[in-house]
Amino acid sequence: MTTQQRLLLVSARWDHLGGHSGLAPLGEQLDAHFVVQRVVPNLVDKLRVGARLAWGMLRERLLGTPRRRGWNPFYNRHGLLLETAARRMAQAQHFDVIFFEALEDHFDAFADARQWLKRTYVAGVSHQPPAWWRLYASSDNVFAAVDTVIALSRPAQAYLQQSGHANVQFVPHGVDADFFTPAAPRTLAADAPIEVVFCGQWLRDFQQLSDTLDVLATAPQRYTFHLVVPKFARNFEQHYRLAQHDNVHWYAGVTDTALRDLYQRAHLLFLPLVDATANNSVLEAMACGLPMVVSKVGGVADYVADGDAVFLTAKDGRHAADQLAWSVDNYATCTANAERARSRTASQLAWPVITARVAALLRAT
Template sequence: MIAPMPVPLAATTGKPSMLLITARYAHHGAHSGLEPLHAILEQNFAVDVAKPSRTAKAALALDRFSHLIPRLMGQPPQQAGWSPYYTPSASLVEGAAIRQARQKRYDVVFCESIEKFHDRLGLIKQAHPGCRLVGMVHQPPSWWRLNAISAGVLDDFDAVIALSRQSRDHVERELGVRSVAFVNHGVDVTYFRPPEADRAIQDGFDICVVGDWLRDFDLVAQTIERTSAETPSFRWHLVLPTAARTTDAHYRAARYNNVRWYSNISDEALLALYHRCHAMFLPLIDATANNAMMEALSCALPIIVSDVGGVRDYAGEYVDYVGTRDPADVIASLRACVADYPAKRLRAAAGREHARTHLAWTKVGLQMAAIAKSL
């Protein structure tokens, strides 16, 4: 018996069809990360989400159990795929996408994170050559070079979205992708909003440091060490997972009573912290987009940030940049923020308007949808 041809969803919905490859990230709440993008895509496409079957989930659980004894014996687990982010769970999602795309013919398959979910997505195009594959790259060029990822790994994609100009240039020149576009990551400007009350400096100056990926915690520790005696009014709020607090720098920072630690906080608690603090210090080693910076910008919080990677693609003229790893430069910027706080608040308010008009998901999500539609 000849199997019937898959029917494109566009024939029944009037919208082009899309298969979305995504997953929830433990370090992102409902208002951080890419979740707000989904609603924009659903306005423009008939969207299905890649969902692993119960059988596949059970097989993964059995496979994990079968690997338990070798791990207990000290044998390292095997790593599949070209990316260190391509875990067994990611393979499960990718497998579900391939299975669903063979059962239905989609106009577009949108991979939310190429680094996490792509290993065999080219099989979809083998089954349906007319399907277009679009994906986003999140990591900066330094990550790709350190992992020895060379040209050819992205050849299956008809279009790649890069989240900084530097990343776009790397993907185009070093990875050989001809169709690559820079589009800003978005931020939920409705949720991440300025506080109703003014951030007045009273008995102290509260500084938040949010996140752990590609953060220069040695610079954080040195800054805390030097200011704790000289400027005891500084109160530090460090938000990062407990499991990530493993370096000497974390222990050095934890010696001081004016440092408070947060882990697994809710969206509401994170927003309250942005509203409570007078400034954010973001010590970065490298970056494309940075959720913490965009959220703080959207909350009109004055920001001091390392001048690296794609930071200027997002923060523009609305933050103070630190161009070195010298804690003296950070301390000078913090003290200048305290001394001229009304002016810093005015600039941060302009940064909020910049986020609202240039970084809102309602704007950048449409740009991403337009790229997918244009193929």
């Protein structure tokens, strides 16, 4: 009988994502492939991080010595706390694999630990597209201490490889296809508005969304938009413009069940994007069999096949309004395409399938 390898999982729960969204199900699925122990900071870790940050501030004020900021401008105290706890746990006991669910957020100071982690394989998921790296991150090989980097789109994989990362593998993001499922068959009533869901905040094109609402204000067809956007992210002028429309309803802090209900009772997902690697909203909508109008940018093509959705190929509001109108006029075709997308999502992108691919990479050490 083969002994299961031991894996230390460095993960965080994102406040705006529930237990069925994002990467939370991945950690649960890894339990079937490894003996998993999750990083849990203790009081000593918190004291160490507090002392380190306080000493850095003191040196900066008294001696003029700049504090070490790290390679990522968004790396924060919580990331440092997780790394500190992971380092303590890895020193106390041996793990075959240390796996970071979000390298951009939680991998910086841990690179120094590789000098004494000779027998431990370090891997993690990179979430951001090439433009993010060009804008925010150093061109240096910041993941040199990571044995395997998992990219969530083929464009992101190619960019990281070109930047000097030796082992970058594309593995798609997964979805909880047992939770996000279709409900009753969708139909359009002649005298009822079209129910449209927009979900998320990162790399969403709020300008195109706002422009589209302006165009639709004079359209003969009535639309109702349900915008699921965290309150902390409602800080653009476009959000105020959107709130001036009386057919726009706002949601924040929704449960996974409430989010699924929105997908299930809506007629369309409308998701104009600036860029993407993987996208939770796209995967969840596909799993729910919801017809989609979505931007064909970044890694979207790695998840949404031709024919699965109606694609936005231009950035203006008129184009988007026309694509929505086409979807309504050809709704039977769109629902049939969405049913096919649901079937493919459940068979190829469900978390048990994706986790098996991740586990195979982590065990090939």
